[in-house]
Amino acid sequence: MQTSTRNKLCVATAALAVGCSVSYIFYKMRKVLQNAADLFNYLTIKTVNTEEFCDEVVGELRRRCQKHRALGFDCEWVTDKGKRHPVALVQLSSFDGYCGLFRLNKMKTVPASLKDLLEDETIYKVGVAPADDGKYLSHDYGVALKSTLDIRHLAKLNGFEAGGLATLSSTLLGAVLDKSWRIRCSDWEAEEMSQRQVEYAAIDAHVAIRIFAILLEKLGKKETVLSWVFGTGGPSVWARLDEHCSQYADVHFKMKPVKLRDGAKEKPDRVKEPQVPTKRYQALVRQQPLYHNSYLHAPDGEVLCTCNTKKAMWFVNKGLADVLTEEPLSVRLRFEPAGRAVGEAGRYYTLEKENKCVVCGDSNSYIRKNIVPREYRKNFPEIMKEHSSHDVVLLCARCHQLSNMHDLAVRESLARDVGAPLPSEKSAKKSYEDPVRKKIRSTARALLYMSHKLPEERRKELEEYLLQHYPDQDVITEELLNEACEIQVVFENENYESHGVKVVDYYSKNGGLLLLEELWRKHFLDAMKPRYMPALWSLKHNEERLRGRLKEGRISEEDLKTIGLTSL
Incomplete structure (x- = not known):
């Protein structure tokens, strides 16, 4: 009896303790949560309307963000x-509360100092x-925003629910953001912004950097505990x-998958594939090597190029070549080829290529990347389409996605400069x-x-609408309905002109296509900073190759002008 009473007393005491703890937590939450405008009343907010003031504010932001x-x-x-x-407005805030509100609608363009800051990949632009937003800046002003970082990546690493900025703010900062639709959807192009607009804009940017710092330092504390346990040390x-953030730079955060509808069956478990940023890349990732590095020799034994095994054996099976060695596979042609490897440009094709991402070195899986996009290359003259493998490299799925994102800024820039709208635009x-x-x-x-399933009122409404467009008809007949069901809805755009065709045509008449090739190659190097490019890969590869053709008299005058190769 005494034991039973003692147990009941323990249970009651535990329940009371739990109840008190929960009440205390809710009490603390009520006490801790504050209005963001009150909590961040220390902000120094600079509203920028002119290029001169922009330079000053950007300089101060650069100075203040040196640590973080x-x-x-x-x-x-x-x-x-x-x-x-x-x-209309770009907001930037340093950790210590210096906020620049750059009113682009007032300046009509992005000043060089601000553009350089937004495109500076050594400084992370953090937010949700x-x-x-970078995509819109690229489309509207040609700014290639770099090193964006979605703070939800770090929130997930720390075990927090990756909600929106307001959720993260209340969870991590105890700050309640003003997310009223009246302020979010207010007139950001107004002659003068209201005080509420100014505070809202500055706080949104500042909250992002504060959350970023908290999340990053939480990761640092975990590492400190591990280093203490294992007796290791390390820098802060x-x-x-970069070790913590570079892998998430410019990567879209992927929300949780949508829940299955009632009754839907889950797919059976599979062996995990290498993780990639988006579903559509899973189908594109290649697991088999692209480069087999088989050798093709001329009749006199000179190495012409490396190629895949299938191509080398095609010559053998057709009786056009003989196998010299099995490993590595080397075959010698029985006929004189049309051309041979000449100079550095020619020697590029004789070198072995590695099956790994040219940017990060990942060799688990990869995708072919056309450095000069096919929408342009396919419109080049035939002489420039030959040996295009120089501009095909391997990227892992993540680097491939990042590269395509960076490419968009160049395509949009070409669209503006050349007057060649992209396919996404209606015109x-x-x-x-x-x-x-x-x-x-x-x-x-x-x-x-x-008709038999429609309410009478709805059926009459539809009939009246249809008769408005057939004024010569008084009543709805089956013949009329059949005719209306087959009317043409889709029409060809008579003014359509392919973006790729127009860009290629422009460069053909203004400096030559070698300039367009070099533009894309330089963009790839600047945007991706690849560390594992093939030996002898060159910005001017085609120019060197075609000069050899020119010396042999194998280029027509018309092609010379189109290519942009005017002299030896």
């Missing part, structure tokens, strides 16, 4: 009737989905900033849908096939 090498970042714009206006987390589409005709067709199909 990161700035809180955000953008604002106006959306009118579903259409987005160009970015900053890469999305800020000294190893650059091959065809377009007539919305009125589409509605007529859908109305007719509803009446023809679903």
Whole structure:
């Protein structure tokens, strides 16, 4: 009896303790959570309307972010009737509370000092989905924003729920952000911003850098505990900033997968594939080696090039070559080839190539990357399409995705400079849908096939709409419905001109296509900074190769002008 009473007393005491603890936690939460405007009343906010003042504020931001090498970042714009206006405001904040609000709509362009800061890859621009804002800056102003970092990556590493900025702010800073739609959707292009707009914009950027610092230092503390346990030491987390952040730079944060609908069956477990940023890359990743490094020899034994095993054996199987060695596979042609490896450009094709990402060195899986995109290369003259393997390299899935993101800025720049709209723009589409005709067709199909299921009021409404577009008809007939069901909805755009064709045509007439090739090669080197490029890979590879052709008299005058090769 005494034992039973003692147990009940213990349970009651435990329940009381738990209840008190929960109450205390909620009490503390109520006490800790504060309005962000009150909590961050120390901010120094500079609203920038001129290029001269922009240079001053950018200089101060650079000075203040030397330790953290990161700035809180955000953008604002106006959306009118579903259409987005160009970015009106860029917000940047240092950790100590110096905030620059750059009103691009007032300056009409991005000053050089601000553009250099946004494109400086040594300084991280941190926030929630900053890469999305970067896409808009690229489209609107040609700014190639670099080293964006979504703080949700670090939140997930620390075991926090990766919610939005408001959720992370209340969890980690105890600050309640003003997320009223009235302020979020306010007029960011107004002649003068309101005090509430200024505070909202500055706090959003500042909260991002504060959260970033907290999350990074939490990672540092974990490492400190491990180093104490194992008796190892090391530099501070800020000294190893790139080690923690570079793998997430310019990488979109992927939210949790959507839950399955009721009754849907989960797919059976599979052996895990190498993790890649997005689903569409899983189908593209190649696991087999691209380079087999088999050798192709001329009849006199000179090495012509390396190639894959299948190509080498094709010559053997056709009776056009003989096998010299099995490992590595070497075959000698029985006929004189059209050309031989000449100079450094020719020797490039005789060297062995490594099956790994040319940027990070990952050799587990990779994707072919066309440094000069195919939308341009396919429109080059045949003489420049030959030996295009020089501009095909291997990238891992993550580097391939990053490279494509960087490419977008160059494509958009070319679109502006050349006046060649990208396919995503309405004026650059091959065809377009007539919305009125589409509605007529859908109305007719509803009446023809679903009339018996429609409420009487709705059926009459649809009939009246259809008769408005057939004024010579008094009543709805089956013949009319059949005719309306088959009306043409999609029309060819008579003004369509391919972006790639237009860019290639422009360079053909203005300096030559070698300039376009070199532009893309230089962009790849600058944007990706590859560490494992093949030996003898060159910015001017095609120029060197074609000069050899020119000496042999194998280039026409017309091709010379198009290529941009005017002299020996």
